[in-house]
Amino acid sequence: MNLDELTRLCGKLGCRITPECSLSEYITFRFGGPCRALISVNSAKSAAELIKYMKDNSIRYGVLGRGSNIIASDEGFDGVILLFGSDFARIEINGNTIRCDAGALLASACVHAQQASLSGMENLFGIPGTVGGALYMNAGAYGSEIKDIVVSAQYIDSDCVIRTIDKEDMQLSYRHSIFSDSQSVITSVTMQLTEGNADEIKAAMNECMAKRSSKQPLEYPSAGSTFKRPEGSYASLLIDQCGLKGMTCGGAMVSEKHSGFVINKGYATCADVLELCSKVQDIVKEKTGYVLELEPVILK
Numbered sequence: 020m021n022l023d024e025l026t027r028l029c030g031k032l033g034c035r036i037t038p039e040c041s042l043s044e045y046i047t048f049r050f051g052g053p054c055r056a057l058i059s060v061n062s063a064k065s066a067a068e069l070i071k072y073m074k075d076n077s078i079r080y081g082v083l084g085r086g087s088n089i090i091a092s093d094e095g096f097d098g099v100i101l102l103f104g105s106d107f108a109r110i111e112i113n114g115n116t117i118r119c120d121a122g123a124l125l126a127s128a129c130v131h132a133q134q135a136s137l138s139g140m141e142n143l144f145g146i147p148g149t150v151g152g153a154l155y156m157n158a159g160a161y162g163s164e165i166k167d168i169v170v171s172a173q174y175i176d177s178d179c180v181i182r183t184i185d186k187e188d189m190q191l192s193y194r195h196s197i198f199s200d201s202q203s204v205i206t207s208v209t210m211q212l213t214e215g216n217a218d219e220i221k222a223a224m225n226e227c228m229a230k231r232s233s234k235q236p237l238e239y240p241s242a243g244s245t246f247k248r249p250e251g252s253y254a255s256l257l258i259d260q261c262g263l264k265g266m267t268c269g270g271a272m273v274s275e276k277h278s279g280f281v282i283n284k285g286y287a288t289c290a291d292v293l294e295l296c297s298k299v300q301d302i303v304k305e306k307t308g309y310v311l312e313l314e315p316v317i318l319k
C-alpha cells in the first residue's frame with residue numbers, strides 16, 4: 020500500500036487520514052488491533068473516489084460507522100477503514116421527511132425529528148449507531164425497526180457508482196438488509212415520519228432511554244445484544260435458563276444485568292469474547308436445542 024499516495028488523495032478530497040490506528044478506539048467493545056489507516060469520509064463523492072482507489076490498487080477496505088455492532092480482531096485489519104462519522108453527518112428535514120448522511124448518529128436524527136415534532140423514531144432512540152449502520156443492520160428496538168420509516172437510500176454500488184435504492188428493493192428483515200449481502204456502501208438515508216406532539220415524542224424517547232439504562236449494562240463496553248433472537252425464543256432467556264449469567268473468559272463476561280449482552284470488564288480481547296460466545300453457543304445448543312447466531316459483525 021502506498022500511504023503517501025493515499026494521503027495525497029485524502030488531501031485532495033479534504034478527508035482526514037490517520038495511519039496505523041487502533042480499532043479499539045473506534046468500536047464500542049473497546050478492543051481490537053490496528054488498521055493500516057483510517058479515513059474519515061466527508062461526502063458520497065469522496066467515498067466513491069476512495070473506494071475506486073482501493074479497488075484499483077487491490078487494497079482491502081472496511082466500512083465503520085459508530086462501531087457499535089463490531090467485534091474487532093486482536094490482530095487488527097490489514098487494510099484501510101473508511102469511517103462514516105461526524106465528518107459526514109448532515110441531517111435535513113423537509114416537511115415530514117428526514118434525510119441523513121450515513122455518518123449521522125441515529126440518536127441525533129431522533130432528536131432532530133423530535134424538535135420538528137415528527138414521530139416515528141422514538142423507539143430507535145438509544146441505539147448507539149449511525150444511520151448508515153442502522154440501515155445496514157435494519158436496527159430496531161421495542162417493536163420498531165428502521166424498516167418501518169425508511170423510504171430510500173443513496174449508496175455506492177460495486178462499480179463505485181452512486182445510486183438510489185427504494186425501500187422495496189432493500190430486502191429488509193430482522194437484522195438484515197441487501198447491503199449486508201453486497202459490497203454496497205450506504206451514503207445517505209431518507210425516512211418518512213408523521214406529525215406528532217414534540218412533548219409526547221420527547222416523553223416516549225425518555226421512556227426508551229430509561230428502559231435501556233435499567234435493563235442493559237451500559238456501564239460496560241459491549242456491542243449490544245451478542246446473539247440474534249432465535250425463532251421461537253429469546254437469546255437472553257435461553258442463556259439464563261442454562262445458568263450462564265456471569266460466565267467469564269478472560270476479560271469477557273456474560274452480563275449479570277442482561278444475559279443477552281457479553282461485556283468487556285476492561286481487559287477483554289477479541290479472543291476472550293469469541294471463546295465465551297462459542298461456549299455459550301455450545302451449552303445453549305446442548306441443553307435447549309436452540310442455535311444462537313452472533314449478531315455483531317466480526318472485523319478481521
Ligand SMILES: Cc1cc2nc3c(=O)[nH]c(=O)nc-3n(C[C@H](O)[C@H](O)[C@H](O)COP(=O)(O)OP(=O)(O)OC[C@H]3O[C@@H](n4cnc5c(N)ncnc54)[C@H](O)[C@@H]3O)c2cc1C
Pocket residue numbers: 047081082083084085086087088089103121145146147148149150151152153154155156157158159160198203204205206235237241242243244316
Ligand atoms: C449498548 C448497545 C445497545 C444496542 N442496542 C441495539 C438495539 O436496541 N437494536 C439494534 O438493532 N442494535 C443495537 N445495538 C447494536 C448497534 O448499535 C446497531 O446494530 C447499529 O445500528 C450499528 O450501527 P453502527 O454505525 O455502529 O455500525 P457499525 O457497528 O460501525 O457497523 C456494523 C456493520 O454495518 C456496516 N456499515 C456501517 N455503516 C455502513 C455504511 N454506511 N454502509 C455500508 N455498511 C455500513 C459495517 O461495515 C458493519 O458490517 C446496540 C449496541 C450497543 C453497544
